[in-house]
Structures are given as structure tokens and as C-alpha cells.
Amino acid sequence: MKHMEIFYFSGTGNTHWVSQRLVETLADAGMEAAAHSIEQITLADASARISAADLVGFGFPIYGSDVPRNFLKFLQALPDQAHGKDTLGFVTQLGWSGDGFNFLRGMLERKGYRLKWSAEFNMPNNIAIPFFPFPYSAEYDRFAPMLERCEKKIKQVCEKIAGGEGQLEHADIFSAAAAWIQRGPFRLAHDWGRKFWSVDAQACTGCERCARICPVDNIRMVDGVAKHDEECIYCMRCFNYCPTLAIHYAGMGNRRAHKNPPFKGPIASFKPEMICAAPERKI
Numbered sequence: 001m002k003h004m005e006i007f008y009f010s011g012t013g014n015t016h017w018v019s020q021r022l023v024e025t026l027a028d029a030g031m032e033a034a035a036h037s038i039e040q041i042t043l044a045d046a047s048a049r050i051s052a053a054d055l056v057g058f059g060f061p062i063y064g065s066d067v068p069r070n071f072l073k074f075l076q077a078l079p080d081q082a083h084g085k086d087t088l089g090f091v092t093q094l095g096w097s098g099d100g101f102n103f104l105r106g107m108l109e110r111k112g113y114r115l116k117w118s119a120e121f122n123m124p125n126n127i128a129i130p131f132f133p134f135p136y137s138a139e140y141d142r143f144a145p146m147l148e149r150c151e152k153k154i155k156q157v158c159e160k161i162a163g164g165e166g167q168l169e170h171a172d173i174f175s176a177a178a179a180w181i182q183r184g185p186f187r188l189a190h191d192w193g194r195k196f197w198s199v200d201a202q203a204c205t206g207c208e209r210c211a212r213i214c215p216v217d218n219i220r221m222v223d224g225v226a227k228h229d230e231e232c233i234y235c236m237r238c239f240n241y242c243p244t245l246a247i248h249y250a251g252m253g254n255r256r257a258h259k260n261p262p263f264k265g266p267i268a269s270f271k272p273e274m275i276c277a278a279p280e281r282k283i
Contacts, residue, residue: 004088004161005049005080006035006057009071009215011235012266014123015061016275017147021154022057022090033057037275038074039215047079055161056113057088061235062097062120064186065179067104067275068233070216075107082112088161090119094134096128098179102171116166119157121150126236129249138261140268145267153175190234196250197228203246210238210247213272237272240264 004026010016019035026033035057036046044179050056060071067075086141087108089101100120103245124143125136160167206224211217218231226238226247239247240262247253264270 001030001032001054002054002162003032004034004055004057005053006033006059006088007038007041007046007047007074008035008057008059009038009061009068009074010092011061011068011215011233011237012126012240012263013267013270014126015059016270017266018090018092018121018123018150018154019057019059021151022059022088022158025151025154025158026161028213029158031158031162031184038277039277045079046074050078050085053085053144055086055088056082057094057217058108059088059090061123061126062091062093062100063234065097065099065103065182066186068235069190070233075104075111078111079283080111081109082114084112084114086116086166087113087246088119088157089115090117090121090157092121092123094125095122098177098182099172099175100168102168103176103179103183105171115168115239117161118155118168118171119153120169121153122146123150124263124266126240128236128240128262130252131250136260136263138263140266143266151254174209182219191230193234194228194230194232197232198245198248198251199226199228200248200253201225203244205244205246207243211244213237213241213276215276236263241272 006019008015008019023033023035060068091100101118105115125134128136204225208221210226211219216231216233218229219226243252
């Protein structure tokens with residue numbers, strides 16, 4: 001029985017949900033699989049699991065057609081040990097990302113991974129900032145049709161994997177060129193945009209949840225109030241999961257909070273504590 005090890009980063013739950021459904025669907029197809037949040041696994045453990053696996057999977061939420069910087073660092077730190085292992089690369093996205101995971105193909109191949117499957121899964125919008133132009137909802141019932149479509153696609157991908165039939169989605173030059181419509185400006189504005197985070201000191205209760213769940217330890221408490229440093233990757237965890245909506249971006253909080261709270265994951269049972277590092281592992 002073939003065994004796949006999947007490593008993923010998930011900011012607010014979409015990629016976590018897809019990763020778990022991949023594991024379950026691969027099991028239905030007669031394979032063994034396990035999924036690991038990169039926040040909860042050491043590099044040594046990940047390397048050992050890759051060595052023992054038949055197949056490997058990597059997944060992340062794509063931001064501006066680009067990879068979150070913490071996940072890129074994880075990939076870069078992996079030893080060159082895959083020896084041509086067939087690999088799945090997948091992204092979760094709002095609706096379009098150009099070439100999806102495929103722009104990382106060269107880097108993975110230099111490390112010994114053979115990207116045999118790539119897939120893009122459309123998931124609910126987790127950006128609740130008022131000026132963001134795309135539709136937004138925090139109502140789980142509204143997510144059901146999208147999740148059903150996503151499950152059908154997951155099943156199709158898993159059938160390809162179980163059958164050994166490769167399939168790369170949007171691995172063409174036109175998709176690669178189109179991705180730079182987003183990726184170029186996103187990279188240029190990435191560091192500059194970090195300065196627009198702020199915290200309403202009157203609303204902040206000092207509960208420290210934002211600091212505990214931040215995947216890159218970018219938030220610290222100063223005189224009992226949360227303060228952002230300069231390592232933000234825009235995962236939206238702190239903004240969406242602040243109990244008092246004290247965290248703002250560009251001076252804006254969730255102005256619709258009285259009738260529609262921030263995104264809390266694709267399903268009601270998700271909590272960021274399920275995928276982030278334990279407090280004793282925080283640096």
C-alpha cells in the first residue's frame with residue numbers, strides 16, 4: 001500500500017480542510033496518507049517522514065499568486081533527499097492564481113522532488129477587511145456549495161494519484177505569465193504593506209491570543225497591548241480571530257461585525273489552535 005506524507009500551511013483553515021479531505025479521500029482510494037501543519041512538525045521529523053514515504057504532498061494558501069514566506073522557508077530548508085519521489089503540489093485560492101503551485105516546480109525538482117500532480121482548490125474568501133473588493137461571508141451554510149465542488153475535485157485528484165496518472169493544472173506558459181499580474185505587485189508591496197497593521201488599544205484586552213496563534217511570531221505584547229512587528233505574511237489569523245476585533249488594517253476593522261463576524265474557517269469546528277505551534281515551541 002502506497003503511503004503519502006502531506007505538509008501544509010494554513011492561515012485560517014482552508015488549506016487545513018483540503019489537506020484533511022485529501023487524507024480521507026486517499027484512504028477511500030486504498031492508500032495511506034497523513035497531513036502535517038508545518039507549524040507543528042520539526043524539520044528533522046518532516047525529513048524522516050519524507051524519506052519513509054512513497055509519495056509527498058505540499059500545500060498552502062496562495063497570496064497574490066505567491067507562496068507564504070514561512071512555507072517557502074520550510075521548502076527551502078528541506079534537505080535534498082527526495083530522489084525523484086512523485087509529488088503533489090496544491091494551493092487554496094479565492095478564485096484564480098494563474099499557474100497555482102507550478103511556479104515552485106523548478107525549486108522542488110532541484111531538491112529531488114518530481115512534481116507529478118498540481119491542483120488549485122477554490123475556497124471561501126477569508127479577507128474581511130471592508131475595502132477588499134471581493135464577496136465575503138462568514139456564514140457556514142453559504143460555504144456548503146463551494147465545499148461540495150471542492151470535494152469533487154479532491155476526489156478527481158486522488159483518483160489520479162491512486163492510479164499513478166500525472167496531471168498538472170495550469171502548467172503552461174500563458175498561466176505562468178498571467179500569474180505575474182498579481183505576483184509582481186504583491187512581492188513589491190509585501191514588506192511595505194506590513195506597516196498598515198494597528199491595534200485599537202481601548203478594544204484590546206491583552207488576552208494574547210493573537211500572539212499565540214501567529215504563525216511567524218510577529219505579534220508581541222507591549223504594556224498589555226498587542227503590537228505587530230515586521231514579519232507578517234498576511235495570513236489574516238490575528239484579524240479574524242481577535243475576540244474583540246481590536247486588530248485593524250489601514251485603520252479599518254471589520255465594520256460589518258455587528259451583522260457578520262470575521263471569517264472563522266470553512267467549517268464551524270475549526271480553530272487556529274488546531275494547527276499552530278504549542279506555546280512551549282514558540283520562539
